[in-house]
Amino acid sequence: MSTVEPTEDYDPFEDFNRSAGIGVVEDPYPMFALARQQAPLIKQDMTAAAALDVDVATEVAEDAADTLDFVDLGDMPNVFTAFSFDAVQAVLRDGEIFSSKGYAEVMGPVMGHTILEMDEPEHHTYRSLAQQAFSRKAMEHWERDLVAPIVDEHIDRFIDRGRAELVRELTFPFPVNVIAGMLGLPREDLPQFHRWAVELISVGFDAERGLRASAALYDYFQAIITDRRAAPREDVISVLAHAELDGQRLTDDEIIAFLRLLLPAGAETTYRSSSNLLFGLLSRPDQLDALREDRSLMGQAIEEGLRWEPPLLNIMRTSTRDTVVEGIEIPAGSTVVVNMGSANHDERYWGDHPDEFDLFRAPRQHLAFAFGPHMCLGMHLARMETTVVLNRVLDRLPGLRFDPDADPGFITGMVFRAPNTLPVVWD
Numbered sequence: 001m002s003t004v005e006p007t008e009d010y011d012p013f014e015d016f017n018r019s020a021g022i023g024v025v026e027d028p029y030p031m032f033a034l035a036r037q038q039a040p041l042i043k044q045d046m047t048a049a050a051a052l053d054v055d056v057a058t059e060v061a062e063d064a065a066d067t068l069d070f071v072d073l074g075d076m077p078n079v080f081t082a083f084s085f086d087a088v089q090a091v092l093r094d095g096e097i098f099s100s101k102g103y104a105e106v107m108g109p110v111m112g113h114t115i116l117e118m119d120e121p122e123h124h125t126y127r128s129l130a131q132q133a134f135s136r137k138a139m140e141h142w143e144r145d146l147v148a149p150i151v152d153e154h155i156d157r158f159i160d161r162g163r164a165e166l167v168r169e170l171t172f173p174f175p176v177n178v179i180a181g182m183l184g185l186p187r188e189d190l191p192q193f194h195r196w197a198v199e200l201i202s203v204g205f206d207a208e209r210g211l212r213a214s215a216a217l218y219d220y221f222q223a224i225i226t227d228r229r230a231a232p233r234e235d236v237i238s239v240l241a242h243a244e245l246d247g248q249r250l251t252d253d254e255i256i257a258f259l260r261l262l263l264p265a266g267a268e269t270t271y272r273s274s275s276n277l278l279f280g281l282l283s284r285p286d287q288l289d290a291l292r293e294d295r296s297l298m299g300q301a302i303e304e305g306l307r308w309e310p311p312l313l314n315i316m317r318t319s320t321r322d323t324v325v326e327g328i329e330i331p332a333g334s335t336v337v338v339n340m341g342s343a344n345h346d347e348r349y350w351g352d353h354p355d356e357f358d359l360f361r362a363p364r365q366h367l368a369f370a371f372g373p374h375m376c377l378g379m380h381l382a383r384m385e386t387t388v389v390l391n392r393v394l395d396r397l398p399g400l401r402f403d404p405d406a407d408p409g410f411i412t413g414m415v416f417r418a419p420n421t422l423p424v425v426w427d
Protein backbone atom coordinates (compact mmCIF):
# COMPACT_ATOMS: atom_id res chain seq x y z
CA MET A 1 0.00 0.00 0.00
CA SER A 2 1.36 3.41 -0.88
CA THR A 3 1.39 6.02 1.83
CA VAL A 4 1.35 9.76 2.06
CA GLU A 5 4.76 11.34 1.83
CA PRO A 6 5.43 15.06 1.74
CA THR A 7 6.43 16.29 -1.72
CA GLU A 8 8.79 19.14 -2.47
CA ASP A 9 6.12 21.79 -2.82
CA TYR A 10 3.46 20.48 -0.48
CA ASP A 11 3.46 19.04 2.99
CA PRO A 12 -0.04 18.11 4.21
CA PHE A 13 1.17 17.77 7.77
CA GLU A 14 2.45 21.35 7.96
CA ASP A 15 -0.64 22.68 6.28
CA PHE A 16 -3.02 20.86 8.50
CA ASN A 17 -1.26 21.92 11.67
CA ARG A 18 -1.36 25.51 10.57
CA SER A 19 -5.12 25.27 9.98
CA ALA A 20 -5.69 23.77 13.43
CA GLY A 21 -3.73 26.41 15.34
CA ILE A 22 -1.10 23.95 16.47
CA GLY A 23 1.69 25.60 18.39
CA VAL A 24 -0.59 28.34 19.65
CA VAL A 25 -1.91 27.09 22.98
CA GLU A 26 0.05 24.72 25.16
CA ASP A 27 -2.20 24.07 28.13
CA PRO A 28 -5.71 25.49 28.33
CA TYR A 29 -6.75 23.26 31.26
CA PRO A 30 -5.91 25.66 34.12
CA MET A 31 -8.07 28.29 32.38
CA PHE A 32 -10.92 25.80 32.04
CA ALA A 33 -10.63 24.99 35.77
CA LEU A 34 -11.01 28.69 36.60
CA ALA A 35 -14.04 28.92 34.36
CA ARG A 36 -15.64 25.89 36.05
CA GLN A 37 -15.18 27.53 39.43
CA GLN A 38 -17.29 30.44 38.24
CA ALA A 39 -20.18 28.67 36.57
CA PRO A 40 -21.06 25.46 34.71
CA LEU A 41 -21.95 27.55 31.64
CA ILE A 42 -20.68 31.03 30.90
CA LYS A 43 -22.19 33.56 28.58
CA GLN A 44 -19.77 35.47 26.44
CA ASP A 45 -21.13 38.87 27.32
CA MET A 46 -19.30 41.76 28.92
CA THR A 47 -22.31 42.82 31.03
CA ALA A 48 -22.75 39.35 32.46
CA ALA A 49 -19.02 39.13 33.04
CA ALA A 50 -19.04 42.36 35.01
CA ALA A 51 -21.94 41.12 37.14
CA LEU A 52 -20.09 37.93 37.88
CA ASP A 53 -16.74 39.69 38.15
CA VAL A 54 -15.12 36.93 36.20
CA ASP A 55 -12.81 38.42 33.64
CA VAL A 56 -10.79 35.28 33.38
CA ALA A 57 -13.75 33.03 32.78
CA THR A 58 -15.01 35.35 30.10
CA GLU A 59 -11.64 35.34 28.46
CA VAL A 60 -11.75 31.57 28.39
CA ALA A 61 -15.23 31.57 26.89
CA GLU A 62 -14.14 34.12 24.29
CA ASP A 63 -11.03 32.14 23.48
CA ALA A 64 -13.08 28.99 23.05
CA ALA A 65 -15.58 30.71 20.80
CA ASP A 66 -12.93 32.59 18.82
CA THR A 67 -11.01 29.49 18.02
CA LEU A 68 -14.11 27.80 16.65
CA ASP A 69 -13.58 29.27 13.25
CA PHE A 70 -17.07 28.32 12.14
CA VAL A 71 -18.71 30.59 14.76
CA ASP A 72 -19.36 34.01 13.30
CA LEU A 73 -19.71 36.07 16.45
CA GLY A 74 -21.02 39.06 14.53
CA ASP A 75 -24.21 37.17 13.67
CA MET A 76 -24.65 35.59 17.05
CA PRO A 77 -25.60 37.81 19.95
CA ASN A 78 -25.65 34.99 22.50
CA VAL A 79 -22.72 32.64 22.80
CA PHE A 80 -22.46 30.37 25.84
CA THR A 81 -19.69 27.94 26.66
CA ALA A 82 -20.48 24.81 28.67
CA PHE A 83 -17.55 23.95 30.93
CA SER A 84 -18.76 21.49 33.59
CA PHE A 85 -19.25 17.78 32.97
CA ASP A 86 -22.95 17.96 33.82
CA ALA A 87 -23.59 20.98 31.60
CA VAL A 88 -21.73 19.46 28.63
CA GLN A 89 -23.56 16.17 29.02
CA ALA A 90 -26.96 17.89 29.40
CA VAL A 91 -26.48 19.92 26.21
CA LEU A 92 -25.29 16.94 24.17
CA ARG A 93 -28.00 14.62 25.46
CA ASP A 94 -30.85 16.75 24.12
CA GLY A 95 -30.64 17.03 20.34
CA GLU A 96 -34.09 18.58 20.16
CA ILE A 97 -33.36 21.63 22.31
CA PHE A 98 -29.72 21.77 21.21
CA SER A 99 -29.68 21.45 17.44
CA SER A 100 -26.68 20.62 15.25
CA LYS A 101 -27.94 22.70 12.34
CA GLY A 102 -25.34 25.43 12.95
CA TYR A 103 -22.75 23.29 11.18
CA ALA A 104 -24.64 23.72 7.90
CA GLU A 105 -23.55 27.33 7.52
CA VAL A 106 -19.89 26.69 7.93
CA MET A 107 -19.27 23.15 6.83
CA GLY A 108 -22.18 22.74 4.43
CA PRO A 109 -20.46 24.56 1.54
CA VAL A 110 -17.48 22.17 1.53
CA MET A 111 -19.04 18.96 2.83
CA GLY A 112 -22.65 18.99 1.63
CA HIS A 113 -25.57 17.95 3.85
CA THR A 114 -23.99 15.51 6.32
CA ILE A 115 -25.35 13.68 9.38
CA LEU A 116 -23.27 16.02 11.52
CA GLU A 117 -25.65 18.91 10.76
CA MET A 118 -28.90 16.90 10.73
CA ASP A 119 -31.45 16.87 13.55
CA GLU A 120 -33.98 14.12 14.33
CA PRO A 121 -35.74 12.35 12.73
CA GLU A 122 -33.66 12.88 9.57
CA HIS A 123 -30.41 12.30 11.46
CA HIS A 124 -31.45 8.91 12.82
CA THR A 125 -32.52 7.67 9.40
CA TYR A 126 -29.29 8.53 7.66
CA ARG A 127 -27.06 7.55 10.55
CA SER A 128 -28.67 4.08 10.65
CA LEU A 129 -27.71 3.52 7.02
CA ALA A 130 -24.05 4.18 7.66
CA GLN A 131 -23.93 2.46 11.04
CA GLN A 132 -23.54 -1.11 9.84
CA ALA A 133 -20.20 -0.30 8.21
CA PHE A 134 -18.87 0.95 11.58
CA SER A 135 -20.29 -1.63 14.00
CA ARG A 136 -18.04 -3.42 16.47
CA LYS A 137 -18.58 -6.62 14.47
CA ALA A 138 -17.43 -5.00 11.22
CA MET A 139 -14.17 -4.05 12.93
CA GLU A 140 -12.89 -7.65 13.13
CA HIS A 141 -12.40 -7.84 9.39
CA TRP A 142 -10.88 -4.36 9.09
CA GLU A 143 -8.52 -5.00 11.98
CA ARG A 144 -7.01 -8.16 10.53
CA ASP A 145 -7.03 -7.36 6.83
CA LEU A 146 -6.43 -3.64 6.79
CA VAL A 147 -5.29 -1.90 9.96
CA ALA A 148 -2.64 -4.35 11.18
CA PRO A 149 -0.90 -4.58 7.76
CA ILE A 150 -0.93 -0.77 7.37
CA VAL A 151 0.56 -0.20 10.82
CA ASP A 152 3.23 -2.85 10.21
CA GLU A 153 4.15 -1.36 6.86
CA HIS A 154 4.75 2.01 8.46
CA ILE A 155 6.87 0.52 11.24
CA ASP A 156 8.85 -1.55 8.70
CA ARG A 157 10.08 1.68 7.13
CA PHE A 158 11.88 2.90 10.23
CA ILE A 159 12.42 -0.10 12.46
CA ASP A 160 16.04 -0.69 11.37
CA ARG A 161 16.95 2.89 12.20
CA GLY A 162 16.53 2.53 15.98
CA ARG A 163 14.94 5.94 16.23
CA ALA A 164 11.89 7.65 14.71
CA GLU A 165 9.59 10.63 14.92
CA LEU A 166 6.35 8.79 15.55
CA VAL A 167 3.91 11.57 14.64
CA ARG A 168 5.20 12.09 11.13
CA GLU A 169 6.18 8.50 10.49
CA LEU A 170 3.29 6.63 12.05
CA THR A 171 0.38 8.32 13.81
CA PHE A 172 -0.26 11.04 11.19
CA PRO A 173 -0.22 8.89 8.05
CA PHE A 174 -1.79 5.62 9.21
CA PRO A 175 -5.45 6.64 9.89
CA VAL A 176 -5.93 8.22 6.46
CA ASN A 177 -4.54 5.04 4.94
CA VAL A 178 -7.14 3.10 6.93
CA ILE A 179 -10.05 5.26 5.73
CA ALA A 180 -8.84 5.03 2.13
CA GLY A 181 -8.64 1.25 2.51
CA MET A 182 -12.14 1.03 3.99
CA LEU A 183 -13.48 3.10 1.11
CA GLY A 184 -11.68 0.83 -1.36
CA LEU A 185 -9.74 3.63 -3.04
CA PRO A 186 -6.92 2.64 -5.42
CA ARG A 187 -3.58 2.74 -3.64
CA GLU A 188 -1.96 5.08 -6.08
CA ASP A 189 -4.63 7.71 -5.36
CA LEU A 190 -3.73 8.01 -1.72
CA PRO A 191 -1.36 11.00 -1.76
CA GLN A 192 -3.84 13.03 -3.81
CA PHE A 193 -6.73 11.92 -1.62
CA HIS A 194 -4.97 12.99 1.57
CA ARG A 195 -4.09 16.32 0.04
CA TRP A 196 -7.72 17.02 -0.85
CA ALA A 197 -8.78 15.90 2.62
CA VAL A 198 -6.45 18.37 4.31
CA GLU A 199 -7.37 21.15 1.90
CA LEU A 200 -11.07 20.55 2.51
CA ILE A 201 -10.74 21.29 6.21
CA SER A 202 -8.39 24.19 5.57
CA VAL A 203 -11.51 26.06 4.44
CA GLY A 204 -11.39 28.14 7.63
CA PHE A 205 -8.24 29.94 6.52
CA ASP A 206 -8.36 29.39 2.75
CA ALA A 207 -11.96 29.23 1.49
CA GLU A 208 -11.06 29.03 -2.16
CA ARG A 209 -8.74 26.12 -1.64
CA GLY A 210 -11.32 24.31 0.51
CA LEU A 211 -14.03 24.70 -2.13
CA ARG A 212 -11.69 23.55 -4.90
CA ALA A 213 -10.82 20.43 -2.95
CA SER A 214 -14.50 19.82 -2.22
CA ALA A 215 -15.35 19.95 -5.95
CA ALA A 216 -12.39 17.72 -6.83
CA LEU A 217 -13.49 15.16 -4.24
CA TYR A 218 -17.01 15.25 -5.69
CA ASP A 219 -15.80 14.26 -9.15
CA TYR A 220 -13.39 11.72 -7.74
CA PHE A 221 -15.99 9.98 -5.56
CA GLN A 222 -18.72 10.15 -8.19
CA ALA A 223 -16.71 8.05 -10.62
CA ILE A 224 -16.08 5.45 -7.90
CA ILE A 225 -19.75 5.37 -6.86
CA THR A 226 -20.78 4.74 -10.47
CA ASP A 227 -18.33 1.90 -10.61
CA ARG A 228 -19.53 0.36 -7.31
CA ARG A 229 -23.18 0.62 -8.31
CA ALA A 230 -22.35 -1.55 -11.31
CA ALA A 231 -19.89 -3.88 -9.58
CA PRO A 232 -20.07 -3.86 -5.76
CA ARG A 233 -17.02 -4.79 -3.73
CA GLU A 234 -16.30 -5.36 -0.04
CA ASP A 235 -15.95 -1.69 0.83
CA VAL A 236 -17.86 1.14 2.49
CA ILE A 237 -18.65 2.92 -0.80
CA SER A 238 -20.33 -0.25 -2.10
CA VAL A 239 -22.39 -0.52 1.12
CA LEU A 240 -23.56 3.08 0.74
CA ALA A 241 -24.17 2.76 -3.02
CA HIS A 242 -26.57 -0.12 -2.40
CA ALA A 243 -28.16 1.06 0.87
CA GLU A 244 -31.87 1.85 0.59
CA LEU A 245 -33.99 4.44 2.30
CA ASP A 246 -37.76 3.85 1.98
CA GLY A 247 -37.08 1.83 -1.14
CA GLN A 248 -34.90 4.58 -2.62
CA ARG A 249 -31.17 4.39 -3.11
CA LEU A 250 -29.02 7.14 -1.58
CA THR A 251 -28.19 9.80 -4.13
CA ASP A 252 -24.63 10.57 -5.21
CA ASP A 253 -24.85 13.87 -3.31
CA GLU A 254 -25.86 12.11 -0.10
CA ILE A 255 -23.09 9.53 -0.36
CA ILE A 256 -20.45 12.08 -1.27
CA ALA A 257 -21.39 14.32 1.66
CA PHE A 258 -20.90 11.39 4.03
CA LEU A 259 -17.59 10.42 2.43
CA ARG A 260 -16.29 13.97 2.70
CA LEU A 261 -17.18 13.98 6.39
CA LEU A 262 -15.28 10.77 7.05
CA LEU A 263 -11.94 12.36 6.24
CA PRO A 264 -11.78 15.02 8.94
CA ALA A 265 -13.98 13.04 11.33
CA GLY A 266 -12.01 9.85 11.08
CA ALA A 267 -8.42 10.53 10.15
CA GLU A 268 -7.44 13.72 11.91
CA THR A 269 -9.04 12.79 15.24
CA THR A 270 -7.49 9.33 15.41
CA TYR A 271 -4.04 10.62 14.49
CA ARG A 272 -4.30 13.07 17.36
CA SER A 273 -5.74 10.69 19.95
CA SER A 274 -3.14 7.98 19.31
CA SER A 275 -0.38 10.62 19.45
CA ASN A 276 -1.75 11.99 22.73
CA LEU A 277 -1.88 8.54 24.26
CA LEU A 278 1.70 7.81 23.21
CA PHE A 279 2.76 11.16 24.63
CA GLY A 280 1.03 10.40 27.96
CA LEU A 281 2.69 6.99 28.21
CA LEU A 282 6.15 8.11 27.09
CA SER A 283 6.02 10.89 29.67
CA ARG A 284 5.24 8.34 32.41
CA PRO A 285 7.57 5.38 31.85
CA ASP A 286 6.17 3.49 34.87
CA GLN A 287 2.72 3.44 33.26
CA LEU A 288 4.20 2.54 29.88
CA ASP A 289 6.02 -0.40 31.52
CA ALA A 290 2.82 -1.51 33.25
CA LEU A 291 0.97 -1.53 29.93
CA ARG A 292 3.80 -3.30 28.14
CA GLU A 293 3.72 -6.07 30.76
CA ASP A 294 -0.05 -6.35 31.00
CA ARG A 295 -1.96 -5.72 27.78
CA SER A 296 -5.27 -6.24 29.52
CA LEU A 297 -4.75 -2.60 30.59
CA MET A 298 -4.98 -1.47 26.96
CA GLY A 299 -8.69 -0.58 27.05
CA GLN A 300 -8.36 1.63 30.10
CA ALA A 301 -5.15 3.22 28.79
CA ILE A 302 -6.98 4.22 25.60
CA GLU A 303 -9.97 5.64 27.48
CA GLU A 304 -7.70 7.55 29.85
CA GLY A 305 -5.80 9.01 26.89
CA LEU A 306 -9.09 10.17 25.38
CA ARG A 307 -10.23 11.64 28.70
CA TRP A 308 -6.94 13.33 29.50
CA GLU A 309 -6.29 14.89 26.09
CA PRO A 310 -9.31 14.59 23.79
CA PRO A 311 -8.15 15.33 20.24
CA LEU A 312 -11.10 17.65 19.69
CA LEU A 313 -11.90 20.04 22.55
CA ASN A 314 -15.00 21.89 21.38
CA ILE A 315 -18.10 21.23 19.36
CA MET A 316 -21.13 23.43 18.82
CA ARG A 317 -24.90 23.43 19.22
CA THR A 318 -27.71 25.98 18.74
CA SER A 319 -30.61 26.27 21.22
CA THR A 320 -33.99 25.91 19.52
CA ARG A 321 -36.04 27.36 22.43
CA ASP A 322 -35.57 29.14 25.74
CA THR A 323 -34.19 26.68 28.22
CA VAL A 324 -32.25 26.30 31.49
CA VAL A 325 -29.10 24.21 31.93
CA GLU A 326 -27.58 23.75 35.38
CA GLY A 327 -29.48 26.82 36.56
CA ILE A 328 -28.29 29.05 33.69
CA GLU A 329 -30.92 30.51 31.37
CA ILE A 330 -30.21 30.09 27.69
CA PRO A 331 -32.44 32.00 25.24
CA ALA A 332 -33.61 30.41 21.98
CA GLY A 333 -31.16 30.90 19.12
CA SER A 334 -28.03 30.91 21.29
CA THR A 335 -24.83 29.27 20.15
CA VAL A 336 -23.51 26.86 22.75
CA VAL A 337 -19.83 25.96 22.58
CA VAL A 338 -19.57 22.55 24.19
CA ASN A 339 -16.19 22.19 25.85
CA MET A 340 -15.61 18.44 26.09
CA GLY A 341 -12.01 19.00 27.15
CA SER A 342 -13.14 20.92 30.22
CA ALA A 343 -15.82 18.31 31.02
CA ASN A 344 -13.15 15.61 30.87
CA HIS A 345 -11.18 17.44 33.59
CA ASP A 346 -14.08 18.43 35.85
CA GLU A 347 -12.85 17.70 39.38
CA ARG A 348 -16.43 17.40 40.64
CA TYR A 349 -16.90 14.38 38.40
CA TRP A 350 -13.38 12.93 38.20
CA GLY A 351 -12.15 13.63 41.74
CA ASP A 352 -8.40 13.91 42.34
CA HIS A 353 -5.75 15.02 39.86
CA PRO A 354 -8.01 15.37 36.79
CA ASP A 355 -5.23 17.10 34.82
CA GLU A 356 -2.92 14.10 35.13
CA PHE A 357 -2.71 11.07 32.86
CA ASP A 358 -3.38 8.05 35.10
CA LEU A 359 -4.28 4.80 33.44
CA PHE A 360 -5.18 3.32 36.82
CA ARG A 361 -7.94 5.89 37.36
CA ALA A 362 -11.34 4.31 38.10
CA PRO A 363 -13.04 4.12 34.68
CA ARG A 364 -16.01 6.43 34.11
CA GLN A 365 -17.82 7.73 31.05
CA HIS A 366 -15.76 10.47 29.37
CA LEU A 367 -17.05 12.82 26.69
CA ALA A 368 -14.27 12.78 24.07
CA PHE A 369 -16.62 11.05 21.61
CA ALA A 370 -19.43 13.46 22.63
CA PHE A 371 -22.71 12.02 23.94
CA GLY A 372 -26.32 11.60 22.83
CA PRO A 373 -27.61 11.28 19.27
CA HIS A 374 -24.41 12.47 17.54
CA MET A 375 -22.00 10.46 19.67
CA CYS A 376 -19.12 9.49 17.41
CA LEU A 377 -20.10 6.99 14.74
CA GLY A 378 -16.50 5.86 14.35
CA MET A 379 -15.65 5.22 18.01
CA HIS A 380 -15.27 1.45 17.61
CA LEU A 381 -12.98 2.03 14.66
CA ALA A 382 -10.95 4.64 16.56
CA ARG A 383 -10.53 2.34 19.55
CA MET A 384 -9.57 -0.61 17.37
CA GLU A 385 -7.04 1.43 15.39
CA THR A 386 -5.45 2.75 18.58
CA THR A 387 -5.30 -0.74 20.08
CA VAL A 388 -3.55 -2.08 17.00
CA VAL A 389 -1.04 0.75 16.75
CA LEU A 390 -0.17 0.63 20.47
CA ASN A 391 0.18 -3.15 20.50
CA ARG A 392 2.38 -3.18 17.40
CA VAL A 393 4.56 -0.38 18.76
CA LEU A 394 5.01 -2.14 22.10
CA ASP A 395 5.67 -5.53 20.46
CA ARG A 396 8.05 -4.34 17.79
CA LEU A 397 9.89 -1.47 19.49
CA PRO A 398 11.15 -2.94 22.82
CA GLY A 399 12.26 -0.46 25.45
CA LEU A 400 10.52 2.40 23.62
CA ARG A 401 11.29 5.78 25.22
CA PHE A 402 11.67 9.44 24.34
CA ASP A 403 14.86 10.09 22.42
CA PRO A 404 17.19 11.57 25.10
CA ASP A 405 18.98 13.60 22.40
CA ALA A 406 15.85 15.29 21.07
CA ASP A 407 13.35 17.80 22.39
CA PRO A 408 10.35 15.70 23.57
CA GLY A 409 7.86 18.31 22.38
CA PHE A 410 4.52 19.14 23.98
CA ILE A 411 0.81 18.81 23.36
CA THR A 412 -0.59 21.94 21.80
CA GLY A 413 -3.76 23.35 20.21
CA MET A 414 -7.04 24.92 21.28
CA VAL A 415 -9.64 23.21 19.09
CA PHE A 416 -7.64 20.17 18.04
CA ARG A 417 -4.87 18.98 20.35
CA ALA A 418 -1.85 16.77 19.67
CA PRO A 419 1.89 16.69 20.33
CA ASN A 420 3.96 18.55 17.77
CA THR A 421 6.52 15.72 17.77
CA LEU A 422 7.21 12.29 19.30
CA PRO A 423 10.95 11.56 18.90
CA VAL A 424 11.68 8.06 20.21
CA VAL A 425 14.40 5.42 20.43
CA TRP A 426 14.21 1.73 21.33
CA ASP A 427 16.58 -1.18 22.10
Ligand code: HEM
Binding pocket: 100, 115, 116, 117, 127, 179, 261, 262, 265, 266, 267, 269, 270, 273, 310, 311, 312, 315, 316, 368, 369, 370, 373, 374, 375, 376, 377, 378, 379, 381, 382
Ligand atom coordinates in the same frame (compact mmCIF):
# COMPACT_ATOMS: atom_id res chain seq x y z
C1 HEM B 1 -10.40 9.24 18.74
C2 HEM B 1 -10.97 9.50 17.59
C3 HEM B 1 -12.27 10.23 17.45
C4 HEM B 1 -12.83 11.19 18.25
C5 HEM B 1 -12.29 11.78 19.54
C6 HEM B 1 -14.09 11.56 17.64
C7 HEM B 1 -14.96 12.51 18.17
C8 HEM B 1 -16.20 12.78 17.64
C9 HEM B 1 -17.13 13.74 18.21
C10 HEM B 1 -16.86 14.61 19.43
C11 HEM B 1 -18.24 13.74 17.45
C12 HEM B 1 -19.51 14.57 17.66
C13 HEM B 1 -19.48 15.81 16.79
C14 HEM B 1 -20.69 16.68 17.00
O1 HEM B 1 -21.77 16.18 17.28
O2 HEM B 1 -20.59 17.91 16.88
C15 HEM B 1 -18.03 12.77 16.38
C16 HEM B 1 -18.93 12.48 15.39
C17 HEM B 1 -18.64 11.67 14.31
N1 HEM B 1 -17.52 10.89 14.14
FE1 HEM B 1 -15.94 10.77 15.37
N2 HEM B 1 -14.25 10.83 16.50
C18 HEM B 1 -13.17 9.99 16.35
C19 HEM B 1 -12.96 9.08 15.35
C20 HEM B 1 -13.82 8.83 14.30
C21 HEM B 1 -13.60 7.89 13.26
C22 HEM B 1 -12.41 6.94 13.15
C23 HEM B 1 -14.66 8.00 12.39
C24 HEM B 1 -14.96 7.23 11.13
C25 HEM B 1 -14.16 6.92 10.23
C26 HEM B 1 -15.54 9.01 12.93
C27 HEM B 1 -16.73 9.40 12.34
C28 HEM B 1 -17.63 10.25 12.92
C29 HEM B 1 -18.90 10.61 12.29
C30 HEM B 1 -19.42 10.12 10.95
C31 HEM B 1 -19.54 11.51 13.17
C32 HEM B 1 -20.89 12.18 13.00
C33 HEM B 1 -21.91 11.40 13.81
C34 HEM B 1 -23.26 12.06 13.84
O3 HEM B 1 -23.38 13.25 13.57
O4 HEM B 1 -24.23 11.33 14.12
N3 HEM B 1 -15.00 9.50 14.08
N4 HEM B 1 -16.78 12.20 16.53
